[in-house]
Amino acid sequence: xxxYCESLQSWTSAKDIFCSMFAHQPNAFWxxxxxHPTAPYTVxxxxxxxxxxxxxxxxxxxxxPFSFRxxxxxxxxxxxxxEFRVAGDWLRVDRAFVYDHTDRRLYFIGxxxxxxxxxxxxxxxxxxxxxxxxxxxxxxxxxxAATSPELVCLDSKAEYLEKINTAKGFIAKGDVYxxxxxxxxxxxxxxxxxxxxxxxxxTNPAPYAAFIRVATKxxxxxxxxxxxxxDSTVVTSSPIKGTRPRSEDPEVDAQLATELSESEKxxxxxxxxxxxxxxxxxxxxxxxxxxxxxxxRVRSYSTVHQLVSDVSGKLRPDVSTxxxxxxxxxxxxxxxxxxxxxxxxxNELESANRLGYSGAIGFISGNxxxxxxxxxxxxxxxxxxxxxxxxxxxxxDSDPETEHQEIQIKARAHVSALSAAVRW
Numbered sequence: 001x002x003x004y005c006e007s008l009q010s011w012t013s014a015k016d017i018f019c020s021m022f023a024h025q026p027n028a029f030w031x032x033x034x035x036h037p038t039a040p041y042t043v044x045x046x047x048x049x050x051x052x053x054x055x056x057x058x059x060x061x062x063x064x065p066f067s068f069r070x071x072x073x074x075x076x077x078x079x080x081x082x083e084f085r086v087a088g089d090w091l092r093v094d095r096a097f098v099y100d101h102t103d104r105r106l107y108f109i110g111x112x113x114x115x116x117x118x119x120x121x122x123x124x125x126x127x128x129x130x131x132x133x134x135x136x137x138x139x140x141x142x143x144x145a146a147t148s149p150e151l152v153c154l155d156s157k158a159e160y161l162e163k164i165n166t167a168k169g170f171i172a173k174g175d176v177y178x179x180x181x182x183x184x185x186x187x188x189x190x191x192x193x194x195x196x197x198x199x200x201x202x203t204n205p206a207p208y209a210a211f212i213r214v215a216t217k218x219x220x221x222x223x224x225x226x227x228x229x230x231d232s233t234v235v236t237s238s239p240i241k242g243t244r245p246r247s248e249d250p251e252v253d254a255q256l257a258t259e260l261s262e263s264e265k266x267x268x269x270x271x272x273x274x275x276x277x278x279x280x281x282x283x284x285x286x287x288x289x290x291x292x293x294x295x296x297r298v299r300s301y302s303t304v305h306q307l308v309s310d311v312s313g314k315l316r317p318d319v320s321t322x323x324x325x326x327x328x329x330x331x332x333x334x335x336x337x338x339x340x341x342x343x344x345x346x347n348e349l350e351s352a353n354r355l356g357y358s359g360a361i362g363f364i365s366g367n368x369x370x371x372x373x374x375x376x377x378x379x380x381x382x383x384x385x386x387x388x389x390x391x392x393x394x395x396x397d398s399d400p401e402t403e404h405q406e407i408q409i410k411a412r413a414h415v416s417a418l419s420a421a422v423r424w
Contacts, residue, residue: 030032032209047091069365182391208373242266242307276332285313357389
C-alpha cells in the first residue's frame, strides 16, 4: 500500500500524546527517543501482534528527516543458539505518530489503500490532539505505578559467584576470551506498567527507552545501548563493556568516570567486543568501509558510567535486512568472544532462557532502515509477575565479588522504581 505522511508543529509533549491516545489501547508502543544522541524521534501507536514475521520490504518511500517507516516494532528474542529467526514479541505496524524532539513537530505516517483513508485517520487524530493537555499527570494520578514487595535473584550470590569461577575456568582453558554471564530478578507486582514507565523515564532518561505492550506482556526499557542501526547504507553498532556507579558527589563521580576510562581490564573487555563486531560487520559490509568511529568513550547515564565504542560500515547492496540482522545478532556484548563458543557455554551455565533479555528492541522499517537497542535495563511485566535480566562480562581478570556488585548496580534503577527489596 502507498505510504503517506503529514506533519504539524506541536507544543504538546510526547508523553501527553501517548497517555491521551494510546494508554488504554492493547498492543501499544512508545519508542521514547527523546535522549537519543543522533536521532531524537519518538515513535508511538498501536499494531497487531505476531511472534514471527517475514521482513519483506515495502519499496515505495518518502523524503523525511527520520529513518522510521511503518512495518515492525517490538522485541527480538535471544534464542540461545546460532540459529537466527526474527522471533519475539512483535507488532505489525501500518501507521504511527513520530515526534521530533528537536523541532517539536509531530508527523503522521502510515500505509493506506488511498489518500482519502489516510486523511480520514489524520483528521481524526488532529481532532483528538486539540483536546490534549496534562494527560500524563492525570494518568499517573489515577493509575498508581507498579511496585513489587520483593524481587528474588534466580541465582543466589553463592551460585552466581560459583558460575563466575566456572566461566573463568573456560577462559583459562582458551575456550573463550570473554563471557557474558547473566541471571535475573523476578517477583510479583501490583499497579500500572505505564505509570511505572512514566516514573522511570523521569529519573533515568536513556537513548533507547521504550514501552511496548504485546498481548499479555509489557516491556519497560531504559536501555543505553545500541545493538544496531541501519540508516540508508550505513550499519552502526555501539557495544558497551565497562561499568562504574554514579555518585551524587560531583568530585567522586568524576573520579569514578576517570577510573573507568583508565581501567586496563575494562578497555581490554571493550576492545574484544569491538573486534567481534568488526568481524560480524565484515560479513555484510564492504570491508574497506568498516571503521571504529568512537573508541572507548565514557558515556554517563542516570545510575552508571559506561565504556562505549561505535563501529560502522557500508552495507553491501546485495545484503538484505534480514541477513544484516542475522550477521550481528545476538549482540557480542551480551554473549562474549568468540561468539558461538560463548553461546554454548552460556547455555550450559545459565539457569533460565533469556528470551527478550539480551535480544533487541525497537523498529525495523519497510525501507530497510532499522534502529534496535539492546534489551538491557529492561523489565518484563506479564500477568502479575515482573522479571529483570542482569549480567556482566567475565574475563580472566574478573573478581567475582566485584562482578556481583556490578549486577546490583545495573539493577538499581528498576529496583528503586519498583520500591522493591531484593533477595540476592
